[in-house]
Amino acid sequence: MSDFISNFWSNYVAVASLLSILGCVLLLWLTARKRVASDADNTTGHVWDEDLRESNNPLPMWWVGLFILTIVFSVGYLAVFPGLGSFAGTQAWSSRAEYQADVAKATQALEPVYARYTPLSIEEAARDPQARAIGERLFMNNCAQCHGSDARGSKGFPNLTDADWLHGGAPEKIVESITKGRVGVMPPAAAMVGSPDDVKNVANYVLSLSGEPHDSVRAGLGKSKFAACAACHGIGGVGNPALGAPRLNDRIWLHGYGEAAIVQIINEGKHSAMPAQEGRLTEAQIKLLASYVWGMSNPSTTSATSTGTP
Ligand code: HEC
Numbered sequence: 001m002s003d004f005i006s007n008f009w010s011n012y013v014a015v016a017s018l019l020s021i022l023g024c025v026l027l028l029w030l031t032a033r034k035r036v037a038s039d040a041d042n043t044t045g046h047v048w049d050e051d052l053r054e055s056n057n058p059l060p061m062w063w064v065g066l067f068i069l070t071i072v073f074s075v076g077y078l079a080v081f082p083g084l085g086s087f088a089g090t091q092a093w094s095s096r097a098e099y100q101a102d103v104a105k106a107t108q109a110l111e112p113v114y115a116r117y118t119p120l121s122i123e124e125a126a127r128d129p130q131a132r133a134i135g136e137r138l139f140m141n142n143c144a145q146c147h148g149s150d151a152r153g154s155k156g157f158p159n160l161t162d163a164d165w166l167h168g169g170a171p172e173k174i175v176e177s178i179t180k181g182r183v184g185v186m187p188p189a190a191a192m193v194g195s196p197d198d199v200k201n202v203a204n205y206v207l208s209l210s211g212e213p214h215d216s217v218r219a220g221l222g223k224s225k226f227a228a229c230a231a232c233h234g235i236g237g238v239g240n241p242a243l244g245a246p247r248l249n250d251r252i253w254l255h256g257y258g259e260a261a262i263v264q265i266i267n268e269g270k271h272s273a274m275p276a277q278e279g280r281l282t283e284a285q286i287k288l289l290a291s292y293v294w295g296m297s298n299p300s301t302t303s304a305t306s307t308g309t310p
């Protein structure tokens with residue numbers, strides 16, 4: 001209702017609701033007053049099936065009582081709860097407020113669980129099996145739909161278990177990625193390169209950087225054109241975490257592998273977004289998620305110490 005620019009529809013709904021309640025009262029009153037002409041034997045004179053007569057009895061009192069009760073209830077309900085147009089009701093109840101109160105209650109109940117990990121660093125938490133277990137459950141509920149239940153990602157969604165990072169794999173960078181979200185914007189770059197043939201040449205040069213199968217004549221021709229790309233991807237395609245520009249000199253492909261995939265991304269560009277979790281998850285939850293993710297991409301640190309080495 002708050003989306004409308006005037007109160008018209010709000011008032012319309014409120015008046016329609018009140019009129020229909022009033023209609024019920026009138027109906028009850030009128031039918032109680034009106035006498036249907038009846039014969040001396042209290043029948044209406046209608047006869048069916050030869051001998052089935054319609055009596056003219058008043059409504060049973062319990063039935064009338066229920067009718068009155070529903071009218072009283074609906075007036076009371078509309079006074080207390082939202083229902084009359086945009087009138088919020090005397091209790092100002094809303095499903096959103098109730099949900100938020102539930103979340104706040106659950107967060108408070110879980111506080112002692114998370115408090116144990118406050119003094120630990122992200123690396124230390126990654127070595128704590130229980131912290132990892134909590135991190136894993138949080139991951140399954142909040143992240144697996146995009147990054148996969150094994151966190152290995154899929155096309156367009158980065159693998160979080162390897163050492164190849166778009167935005168940086170240091171613990172504080174991972175926290176930042178989760179808290180604030182990330183965007184990766186590759187602009188359509190064909191115009192910077194030249195003709196469709198030049199685009200194909202650059203694509204082959206990109207493939208040559210990681211030793212993928214490529215056409216070496218085309219790669220040689222494309223090398224100089226890569227200068228436009230190096231602004232973001234670095235000279236030789238080493239990547240740039242500050243821009244979220246991926247390394248192009250490894251065999252890890254976020255958006256598909258091969259000449260066709262690279263030509264497509266040069267022509268069309270790409271816009272990827274990791275949604276910010278700030279406000280959805282608490283700081284303590286984000287910390288355990290970051291330590292779970294960091295631990296997966298640094299398996300030697302977690303396995304070495306979980307066997308007892310300090
Ligand atoms: C709606 C899909 C989606 C969800 C849900 C999601 N992510 Fe992401 N995430 C992405 C995408 C897409 C990227 C890559 C952004 C880019 O291309 O720069 C990303 C990037 C990241 C990165 C940075 C990776 C790098 O290489 O630097 C981390 C860390 C991360 N996500 C962790 C998480 C965690 C933890 C959760 C759960 C709280 C989560 N993500 C939930 C889509 C998602």
Ligand code: HEC
Pocket residue numbers: 166183184185186187189190192193202203206226228229230231232233243244245246248252253254255256262265266270271272
């Ligand atoms: C303005 C910065 C910018 C420029 C210029 C740019 N890129 Fe990108 N490129 C990106 C970003 C950021 C991504 C990651 C997109 C994402 O997060 O989904 C990307 C992704 C890619 C990918 C996909 C990598 C993968 O792992 O799948 C390829 C290939 C690529 N760029 C090639 C090029 C080539 C070739 C050029 C030059 C013609 C170029 N880029 C120019 C920023 C840039």
